[in-house]
Amino acid sequence: MAYFPKKLTVKLEKRHQENALRILPSIAQLVDFSSNDYLGFAREKAISDTTFRYLSPSTAPCNGATGSRLLSGNYGLYEELERKLVQVHASEAALVFNSGYDANLGFFASVPQRGDIILFDELIHASIRDGIQMSNAKSFKFSHNNIDSLTKTFHRACSKTVADAVVYVVTESVFSMDGDTPDLQALVDFSNENGCHLVVDEAHAVGVFGTNGAGLIQELGLNEKVFARIITFGKAFGCHGAAVLGSSKLKAYLVNFARSLIYTTGLPPHSIATILAAYDYICSDEGEEKRENLHKTIEKFKQELSNLGLKALFISSNSAIHCCIVPGNQQVKQVALKLQEKGFGVKPILSPTVRKGAERLRFCLHAYNTDAEISEVASHLSYLISGS
Ligand SMILES: Cc1ncc(COP(=O)(O)O)c(C=O)c1O
Known part of the structure; x- marks a missing residue:
């Protein structure tokens, strides 16, 4: 057997001791309170039927992109999707x-x-952090959702900088x-x-x-005021891929300098066709209905938390993600396991993914969660947390 370095073994053992060892789980048939498939698009037959209508030998090769988008991989569906976006x-x-x-x-x-200079919210996603680490710019974090902290960090960072420094502020x-x-x-x-x-x-x-479903920035009428938006298709759109939205100059720049675009094979045509089909669906009456159902689920969940006196344990949210703080890896894993034994697929989020002491149960809500499922999971949670 190949030699495995001792120091890596030590790191794995430490994870184990801290109750934070990650494993690839098998998928159980539980009520879905954990997937990012907020609208149920990943299982929507109408979307997969439309996907196949987009795929024809004249628009794309059958199975794979055949190369980087910069070489042979930029088949016509890519441009059709970007026009739609x-x-x-x-x-x-x-x-x-x-x-x-x-x-x-x-x-x-x-x-x-x-x-x-990059000023970033302390809780931004790991993918942004990894990108920032690869950048030559200086980066500074500000306290989560805190404009005063951003202002102070900005003045501190700018006091030591060159005159033509560009400052990027990054959030979700x-x-x-x-x-x-x-x-x-x-x-x-x-x-x-x-x-x-x-x-x-x-x-x-x-x-x-x-x-x-164009996003919050657009809902607030702020799209002309931001430098760039990053959108992804693996969550509410139920498929895979992402896009950067911004100016034509930004696009031209990324095509020339973004190494994760240049040095990789493009997405297979089926993926792009699925995104196109998901956009057709989301722009239809059926898509609108799914979004309305999701917002009803969110309201129902929040109402249940209020009724059961659980609101204070949760981070305030109007989105499809609702988190109940249960400090300690061991404790949060136990509560999640008990909910899973009752048939509800709620996942614990452990440290170091989140700060120690801020471990949590993450409830992802969906258009297809029923009122009965919401009431039941909330009352089980109430019993597990407060014994009532
Ligand atoms: C805020 C945020 N940005 C980016 C990503 C990465 O998206 P993808 O899953 O398409 O790689 C995620 C995924 O979890 C995310 O939560």
């Missing part, structure tokens, strides 16, 4: 990446330059592990007043908020 998301340009991870890596590793419109939302208007105002470039990851907002 521009229209639905009211953006000057759109550039599709293979995933949200790739989009954030490509954007943050290439756009901020040496001498520039719905935070993935918290479900909450920053004051986006205040962030836009701050960025305008201080000449900063605002970048918003909308991974958990698209599909859920805005006309045709």
